[in-house]
Amino acid sequence: MTESDVHTLTGPYVLDALPEDERTLFEAHLAGCTFCATEVAELREAAVKLATQVATPPPPSLKPNVLAAIDHVRQVPPLVAGHRGAPARKRFTRRSVLTLAAAALAVAGVGGVAVDQYREKTDAVQANDQITAVLAQPDARTVRGPVAGGGQATIVMSPSADEAVVVLNDLPRLRAGRTWQLWMIDPSKTAHSVGLASGDVTRVLDGSVTGMIAFGLTNEPDGGSATPSQPAAATIPMT
Amino acid sequence: MTEPTALPWPAGPHTRPGEVSDGDLLARAAGGDTAAFSTLYDRVTPWVFGLVRRILRNPAQSEEVTQEVMIDVWRTATRFDPHRGSAHAWILTIAHRRAVDRVRSEQAAADRTELIGARSAEVDFDQVADTVTTRLESEQVRRCLDTLTDLQRESITLAYYNGYTYPEVAQRLDAKLPTIKARMRDGLIRLRDCLGTTKGRTS
Numbered sequence: 001m002t003e004s005d006v007h008t009l010t011g012p013y014v015l016d017a018l019p020e021d022e023r024t025l026f027e028a029h030l031a032g033c034t035f036c037a038t039e040v041a042e043l044r045e046a047a048v049k050l051a052t053q054v055a056t057p058p059p060p061s062l063k064p065n066v067l068a069a070i071d072h073v074r075q076v077p078p079l080v081a082g083h084r085g086a087p088a089r090k091r092f093t094r095r096s097v098l099t100l101a102a103a104a105l106a107v108a109g110v111g112g113v114a115v116d117q118y119r120e121k122t123d124a125v126q127a128n129d130q131i132t133a134v135l136a137q138p139d140a141r142t143v144r145g146p147v148a149g150g151g152q153a154t155i156v157m158s159p160s161a162d163e164a165v166v167v168l169n170d171l172p173r174l175r176a177g178r179t180w181q182l183w184m185i186d187p188s189k190t191a192h193s194v195g196l197a198s199g200d201v202t203r204v205l206d207g208s209v210t211g212m213i214a215f216g217l218t219n220e221p222d223g224g225s226a227t228p229s230q231p232a233a234a235t236i237p238m239t
Numbered sequence: 240m241t242e243p244t245a246l247p248w249p250a251g252p253h254t255r256p257g258e259v260s261d262g263d264l265l266a267r268a269a270g271g272d273t274a275a276f277s278t279l280y281d282r283v284t285p286w287v288f289g290l291v292r293r294i295l296r297n298p299a300q301s302e303e304v305t306q307e308v309m310i311d312v313w314r315t316a317t318r319f320d321p322h323r324g325s326a327h328a329w330i331l332t333i334a335h336r337r338a339v340d341r342v343r344s345e346q347a348a349a350d351r352t353e354l355i356g357a358r359s360a361e362v363d364f365d366q367v368a369d370t371v372t373t374r375l376e377s378e379q380v381r382r383c384l385d386t387l388t389d390l391q392r393e394s395i396t397l398a399y400y401n402g403y404t405y406p407e408v409a410q411r412l413d414a415k416l417p418t419i420k421a422r423m424r425d426g427l428i429r430l431r432d433c434l435g436t437t438k439g440r441t442s
Contacts, residue, residue, distance in 0.1 A: 008417070011424025012405040016339040017398035019406065041324045043424075046431035048331040050384075050399050052377040056289035058305055063280060066306055070273065070313045078269070078317035 007170075010036055014043040034202040035154075035169045134158050134165050134204070145236035147171055147217060151200075153234045155215050164209040167202045174198065174219070180233070181224045183216035184209065191216055191228045213239050261326035262319075269316035276313055283327070284309065287334040294338040294402045304341055308334045339402040383433035391426030394419050 009026045012018050018026060030036050134140055140158045147153055149172040157164035166182060174180065179198060182205070183191040194205045217234040218225075261282060267275035287308055292301035312330055319329050384392055390412065397408045409419040 008420045008424050011422075011427050012398065012420055014427060015395060015398035015405075015423055016336050017403065017405045017408065017423065019404050042431055043427040044324060044328050044332060046427055046434055047395075047399060048328045048335075049376070049380045049430075049434055050396070051286045051290040051331050051335075052380050054289040054293040054400065055285045055377075056292060057285045058288035059302060062284070062288075062302055062306060063277075066280065066309045066313075067273065067277060069306070069310050070276065073310055073314050075269065075271065075313065075317055076315055 006033075007036060010039045010043055014040055014047045035167050038167070134161065134163050143215075143236055143238055145234055147234045148231070149233065153215065153217055153236055155236060155238060157209050157238060159210060162208055162210050164205045164215075165202065166205055166215065168197060168217070169200050171200055177222050179220055179222050179224060181218050181220040181228065183218065183228055183232075184212040185214040185216055185235075186211060187213050193224060193226075196220075196224050209238070213237065261330075262321050265312075265316050265319050265326045265329075266321075268313060269319065276316075279312075279326075280309060283312075283330050286327075286331060290331060290334055291338040293400050294335070294342055300341070301338075304338055305334075308337050311337070335399070342402045343404075379434065383430055386433055387426050387429055388422075390414065390418075391422045391429065394422040395426045395430070398423065 006026065006029050009018065009022065009029075013023065013026050013030075030040065134156050139160045140156060142154060142156045144152060144154045147168070151168065151170035151172060154167040154169075155164055156167070168180070171180065179196045181196055182194045184194050184205070185191050195203070197203075215234070215236045215238055216228060216232050218228040218230075218232050220229055259278075261279060264275045264279040264282075268279060284305065288301060288305045291304045291308065292298065295301045295304060308330075311333055315333075319326060384396075387395070393412055394405075394408050397403050397411060398405065403411065405419050405423060406416060408414075408423075409416050412419065414422075
């Protein structure tokens with residue numbers, strides 16, 4: 001599978017239309033692909049709406065059976081998670097990480113359902129949590145745009161939380177001695193550097209997003225520049 | 240969401256103002272609250288059962304799988320993470336996966352071809368539960384499905400309602416594999432944008 005192939009698999013994956021071997025491969029990829037995980041979550045919300053077209057009440061006799069059965073079914077232990085903004089926020093301790101690992105193993109026996117929800121939290125997955133935390137804000141918005149030379153920049157922002165997450169994916173390879181530089185552009189068209197990246201990245205942007213009108217991406221010498229080199233690789237309006 | 244008459248999707252399909260959300264009920268069920276689970280059962284099983292029956296066809300098997308799904312929801316409710324999607328999506332994902340796994344495991348490779356012909360691509364729209372909320376929601380979904388190209392719509396519905404893999408869908412629609420993969424993805428993206436589900440993570 002080529003890289004671009006893998007990304008188109010979000011569609012068939014959400015529809016449970018991948019043959020078993022490809023499903024396994026894609027789930028392995030998903031664990032480290034923040035962009036895919038976000039897209040899977042979004043497309044899944046859309047796909048499950050298809051069930052509205054076929055809703056049918058089950059026979060009434062089913063409910064007592066289920067309620068009787070759960071009396072004898074032990075609930076699996078919760079995963080210990082470290083979401084920002086989650087009500088039961090916990091720190092990662094050595095113990096909780098071990099619990100997490102044990103729980104991840106236990107999940108394997110649950111039938112591999114909705115695996116992306118249960119993944120042990122790699123750095124990439126934690127980055128995804130940050131995105132979903134921003135996305136969960138009632139005023140969250142997503143803007144996207146192409147990057148010159150290939151790839152895409154996506155910005156998820158919440159004015160109320162004054163936070164934004166940027167996702168850069170499938171960017172062209174940088175020449176030696178070059179770096180990507182990320183900018184926020186204010187209404188006077190002044191660019192404020194918000195960080196450097198060596199390639200595809202997902203990160204919460206440093207600094208305020210309030211009042212900013214655009215996101216910019218430029219190709220700069222290593223270490224970055226004080227002012228953005230033109231032409232920019234991407235300029236994405238945020239208003 | 241472009242239509243002024245559209246429903247506020249993030250509230251979820253069963254939630255009226257002031258009503259406890261599916262997500263809250265699921266969280267309470269995760270704490271061992273069987274009464275909350277019972278309410279949740281009433282709200283979601285029409286969707287679960289309808290979907291499972293659409294995929295499996297056999298009513299007895301569909302009841303069995305629905306029961307398994309709801310017991311699974313109870314058992315793994317502790318794993319539900321509202322930051323990663325709605326309760327509704329979580330439950331229906333479990334239901335869809337289980338129904339599809341069942342239909343595939345029961346079909347020997349040899350009879351797949353025959354069954355591909357036998358399983359219909361038609362959706363029984365008249366099965367839709369007849370309440371105002373579900374009817375409005377169902378109409379919106381249908382309207383959004385109509386905005387898809389024929390190939391996008393057929394690729395998605397054959398996979399979702401019939402449990403076909405994308406190679407089977409490609410065979411049935413006489414299209415190339417990469418085309419079908421891409422149509423499933425861009426069709427779902429269009430559906431997502433039409434339904435405005437991007438941020439629908441609160442229920």
